[in-house]
Amino acid sequence: METFISSNIRAISLDMSSIVLLVGTLVAIYISHWIYRWRSPKCNGVLPPGSMGLPLIGETIQLVIPSASLDLPPFIKKRIKRYGPIFRTNIAGRPVIITADADFNHFLLRQDGKLVDTWSMDTFAEVFDQASQSSRKYTRNLTLNHFGVESLKSKLLPQMEDMVRKTLSAWSSTHESVEVKSQSVTMAIDFAARQIFSGDLENAPLNISEMFRDLVEGLMSFPINIPGTSHHKCLQIHKKVREMMRGVVTKRLAESDLRQQHGDLLDHIIQDKNTESFINEDFIVQLMFGLLFVTSDSISTTLALAFKFIAEHPLVLEELTSEHEAILKNRENPNSTLTWDEYKSMTFTLQVINEVLRLGNIAPGFFRRALKDIPVNGYTIPSGWVIMIATAGLHLNANQFEDPLKFNPWRWKEIQSSVVAKCFMPFGSGMKQCAGAEYSRVLLATFLHVLVTKYRWAMVKGGKIVRSPIIRFPDGFHYKISEKNN
Ligand code: HEM
Numbered sequence: 001m002e003t004f005i006s007s008n009i010r011a012i013s014l015d016m017s018s019i020v021l022l023v024g025t026l027v028a029i030y031i032s033h034w035i036y037r038w039r040s041p042k043c044n045g046v047l048p049p050g051s052m053g054l055p056l057i058g059e060t061i062q063l064v065i066p067s068a069s070l071d072l073p074p075f076i077k078k079r080i081k082r083y084g085p086i087f088r089t090n091i092a093g094r095p096v097i098i099t100a101d102a103d104f105n106h107f108l109l110r111q112d113g114k115l116v117d118t119w120s121m122d123t124f125a126e127v128f129d130q131a132s133q134s135s136r137k138y139t140r141n142l143t144l145n146h147f148g149v150e151s152l153k154s155k156l157l158p159q160m161e162d163m164v165r166k167t168l169s170a171w172s173s174t175h176e177s178v179e180v181k182s183q184s185v186t187m188a189i190d191f192a193a194r195q196i197f198s199g200d201l202e203n204a205p206l207n208i209s210e211m212f213r214d215l216v217e218g219l220m221s222f223p224i225n226i227p228g229t230s231h232h233k234c235l236q237i238h239k240k241v242r243e244m245m246r247g248v249v250t251k252r253l254a255e256s257d258l259r260q261q262h263g264d265l266l267d268h269i270i271q272d273k274n275t276e277s278f279i280n281e282d283f284i285v286q287l288m289f290g291l292l293f294v295t296s297d298s299i300s301t302t303l304a305l306a307f308k309f310i311a312e313h314p315l316v317l318e319e320l321t322s323e324h325e326a327i328l329k330n331r332e333n334p335n336s337t338l339t340w341d342e343y344k345s346m347t348f349t350l351q352v353i354n355e356v357l358r359l360g361n362i363a364p365g366f367f368r369r370a371l372k373d374i375p376v377n378g379y380t381i382p383s384g385w386v387i388m389i390a391t392a393g394l395h396l397n398a399n400q401f402e403d404p405l406k407f408n409p410w411r412w413k414e415i416q417s418s419v420v421a422k423c424f425m426p427f428g429s430g431m432k433q434c435a436g437a438e439y440s441r442v443l444l445a446t447f448l449h450v451l452v453t454k455y456r457w458a459m460v461k462g463g464k465i466v467r468s469p470i471i472r473f474p475d476g477f478h479y480k481i482s483e484k485n486n
Pocket residue numbers: 118136139140143147291294295296298299302362366367426427428429431432433434435436437439440
């Protein structure tokens with residue numbers, strides 16, 4: 001009897017161990033298949049060369065490793081060297097193609113809505129998400145309407161000059177140095193907020209420009225939403241800012257019944273709400289938020305870089321100053337404000353701005369998503385994959401821009417228009433080109449006009465530049481600004 005029981009127990013335990021072995025083998029097969037699939041994703045052709053990195057995180061860590069240089073992020077530079085200008089990778093769990101191929105990028109940017117569609121990395125999508133094509137188009141037209149050339153000519157240019165004069169006067173009257181990047185965020189937000197909702201938040205208990213400064217820091221972080229992470233903090237601030245804006249919108253919607261008009265962008269959307277079905281309170285809040293974000297971060301970073309580059313290149317400052325002094329000298333009325341023709345005559349200033357944008361590469365690129373399989377150079381980009389148009393790879397290409405890391409605004413005198421069309425696109429290119437491009441150029445040119453004619457500036461501390469891969473200034477750019485006559 002005992003032998004019978006023990007032989008049965010042995011049989012059962014044998015069976016149990018075979019089951020465990022079988023399950024273990026199946027799990028191992030499943031995992032190795034999954035890893036194989038991760039490394040060799042399905043494709044109706046040959047994938048561009050590259051690596052998909054580690055399961056789940058891909059090559060995200062390599063991408064965000066900071067580099068203390070204006071050069072192309074090492075992640076992109078090393079891979080272009082190894083694989084050529086079009087390669088595959090995986091960022092935050094998503095298969096991505098990165099392209100620094102000028103001809104292919106030029107072609108892709110003319111395929112919006114056909115072969116590709118606009119796309120944003122997750123963090124951006126959370127703050128500037130727009131569900132449909134029609135709402136995207138609406139946002140573009142609305143932005144052009146309020147921040148485009150006609151608005152700039154008819155009202156924004158003198159308002160900008162006034163704002164810049166007041167800002168620089170305040171900066172120069174402080175005994176301390178001014179941290180140019182964060183103070184420029186304040187300036188850009190305050191100005192844009194006035195165009196968007198007529199400063200309805202001026203007396204709010206929380207300062208909106210300060211909140212944006214904190215938000216921008218977290219926005220570029222790895223998107224893990226757990227307490228303590230920068231991303232989590234960023235989403236918390238985003239929530240608070242949206243609540244404040246919702247308050248403004250609700251109040252305005254109530255006022256709109258009383259037919260009070262401010263003539264700003266918010267009035268315009270509220271009016272369009274009657275005819276456009278996608279416009280609701282959420283959409284309005286999201287759009288206002290997105291606009292404040294794009295107007296503040298990119299312009300303030302470009303301005304801070306302009307301060308640094310010009311201060312470090314006295315010959316550039318000299319030519320810039322003579323261009324602006326000539327504008328003042330040629331005026332019939334020395335007290336008149338900047339005119340559109342004067343702005344258009346600032347040849348060297350616009351070359352300086354181009355050079356700051358080329359070297360600055362505020363973001364190393366922007367995104368599209370493949371709507372179909374896309375053939376390129378014998379490879380296939382599978383439908384659904386994200387494509388990063390790596391503009392930094394074009395802007396810092398030594399074949400097009402000699403000695404590409406050198407700040408040399410004079411290079412723009414020689415550069416052919418075909419190179420500009422295909423290899424210089426800080427504002428994108430094609431149908432989706434930045435709707436705030438001219439606004440940004442005018443604001444930067446106006447700032448430089450007042451700065452070089454009335455002030456001098458010297459760095460007090462900071463100045464460190466880090467790319468991870470978005471450009472950041474970890475110690476700030478602290479300048480002492482003083483009036484020339486003092
Ligand atoms: C230095 C400043 C700026 C830079 C470098 C910049 C850059 C860009 C880039 C690269 C794009 C994407 C283009 C694409 O996907 O093809 C874009 C889109 C956009 N930008 Fe800007 N931008 C700047 C300032 C502004 C400002 C001040 C505004 C608003 C007044 C603005 C509004 C927009 C809008 C609405 C879009 C979406 C366009 C569309 O989808 O049709 N940007 N910008």
